[in-house]
Amino acid sequence: MVLTQNDFCIQGCTCGKSHLTTIQKIVIESGCLTALGKHLRELGYTQKVTAVYDTNTYTASGLTRPAVDSEIILPAENLHADERGVELLRGKLNQPQLLVAIGSGTLHDIVRYCASQLNIPFVSVPTAATVDGFASSVAAMTLNGFKKTLIVQAPVLVLADLAVISAAPRHLVPAGVGDMLGKFICLADWEVGHLLTGEYYCSYIASLTRKAAEQVLIGADKLAAKDVDAYENLMYGLILSGIAMQLAGNSRPASGAEHHISHLLEMGVLQHCDAMHGEKVGVATLLCSQIYHKIAQVDDISGKLVPYKPISEPWIQEHFGRLAPEILNENHADCLQKISQEQLLKSWGGVQDILRAIPSPQQLSDVLVKLGGKANFKDIGVDCSLTQQLISLSPYVRNRLTVMRMLRILKIEHLLE
Ligand SMILES: [Zn+2]
Ligand SMILES: [Zn+2]
Structure with missing residues (x-):
């Protein structure tokens, strides 16, 4: 090609x-x-x-x-x-x-x-x-x-x-696939950001990237069978996703809540993790899919809204240690402020539709497992008891609106069950 x-x-x-x-x-x-x-x-x-x-x-x-x-x-x-x-x-x-x-x-x-x-x-x-x-x-x-x-x-x-x-060594393939599957999460984050705050969004760029991610999702069997066409498809998807960032002028079409989790681990904040970037993104994508689908199940959020409070500096200092000044600087103008409770209530049906369109955690996990990839935090050497902290800390790696970040103004229980 x-x-x-x-x-x-x-x-x-x-x-x-x-x-x-x-x-x-x-x-x-x-x-x-x-x-x-x-x-x-x-x-x-x-x-x-x-x-x-x-x-x-x-x-x-x-x-x-x-x-x-x-x-x-x-x-x-x-x-x-x-x-x-x-x-x-x-x-x-x-x-x-x-x-x-x-x-x-x-x-x-x-x-x-x-x-x-x-x-x-x-x-x-x-x-x-x-x-x-x-x-x-x-x-x-x-x-x-x-x-x-x-x-x-x-x-x-x-x-x-x-x-x-x-x-190339076979174990590298699921890493690329993990990075591609992450697109389903970041595209949902981008669309939700647009819906709730009017943030710039381009449906052309989003659909280019989504189609490439779907090709990888449905091509997993061929990839497992080492079909050269499937490698071509995966490489095309990865290259296209890179181009999408250039077309958009930033990494919004390629990086959302799933990458923030991966970045947090790369920065060694909770735990050092030597797994490959795509392996971390793949596992984080499964977690985001689980949480986002759980959130989408809530039809009435009126009793779950929490008034916006600015980010607590002592909390950031306690959790990010030497990186706290950078984190505080990054989140200086907290993007979460842009969401009003009225807008969230009014647009909730639209948010649910966007989240429901993400492939299920089972479907995503099946693909990674089929390719011999890593499908949970334990597999990439991260202590599973840190999951809740990964959810609450990772959004601050980047001041970018994600559904994960919205959990500060939306209290939804039992997300991990
Ligand atoms: Zn990536
Ligand atoms: Zn456009």
């Missing part, structure tokens, strides 16, 4: 914006990496090319390394998208003109961040279908211990070589 800007960019969308991306070409095909030079020339890039690998991807099965001007190999062990990762790469760069990230989501974030700082183009070459960040215009960086999504540049070209991706 070869995609160009014409396949998803539109001028004058019904939402009032034009949706553009700087990604010029996306190729999802077996063997496409060997044609890196040809693709770059066709797009008019004649600069010197520096390929960046990590020690795992340099020798990945199915990978034929393309001819480039220079190669950099970062140590895969303990490589994170943080200050150290950025310094490791910056220390090896010698007047680079164009960077090619050949590897994981983490490697992509480091390369993307450096390319943005240096103001040079970069090319994305995912080596496994693990995460939706490859084609995005944001880098998920941990700076000063705080997980942040920074707006940076998107790749100019994406080469998803299915010969490499389908040969």
Whole structure:
């Protein structure tokens, strides 16, 4: 499959914006990496090319390394998208003109961040279908211990070589699927935010992403059978979700309550968790689906409304410790204030409809289990007794309206039963 800007960019969308991306070409095909030079020339890039690998991807099965001007190999062990990762790469760069990230989501974030700082183009070459960040215009960086999504540049070209991706270790697949299943939650959060506060929403971008997530949901059997078309579908969904963030101008179409739980764990607030990003998002998605369906069952919320109270500073300090100043700063203008009780009562039927449309926890869990993935907190090494705290703390990772955050003005009992 070869995609160009014409396949998803539109001028004058019904939402009032034009949706553009700087990604010029996306190729999802077996063997496409060997044609890196040809693709770059066709797009008019004649600069010197520096390929960046990590020690795992340099020798990945199915990978034929393309001819480039220079190669950099970062140590895969303990490589994170943080200050150290950025310094490791910056220390090896010698007047680079164009960077090619050949590897994981983490490697992509480091390369993307450096390319943005240096103001040079970069090319994305995912080596496994693990995460939706490859084609995005944001880098998920941990700076000063705080997980942040920074707006940076998107790749100019994406080469998803299915010969490499389908040969990647099997346990990586459910991570990518988990990141995709999370879209059902964040799209619901976005739609609810729009319904209750009039927040900007684009039904075109939402439907692009939802369709891609549905393809992954219904394609799980084929993926379990290692069908190459199913890998193409999963990779397409992950790339598209990344593009959706660029089309929207922020990560709203790709990240909601489920990602906030994952980010909280990545920041090591309650517990340190080494599981892959998509594994955490997958498990968090199951929890969100369970809670959101439970909330949707409540037809009359009139007796469950709690008056809005500002976020308690001592409470944030107690739970977030050294990260408290950042958290307080992030939530300075608490987005929850924008919801009035009248609006919530008036629109409740609409909220219920949005939440009911999310696939059930059983359906989502079946997909992850079928693929040998992790389907509960214990599987990813997180103590199950922390679930309630994950629910109450995670919304503050990002000042973004989610149904999870609304639980502060909506008291619904027995959410975990
Ligand atoms: Zn639009
Ligand atoms: Zn993600």
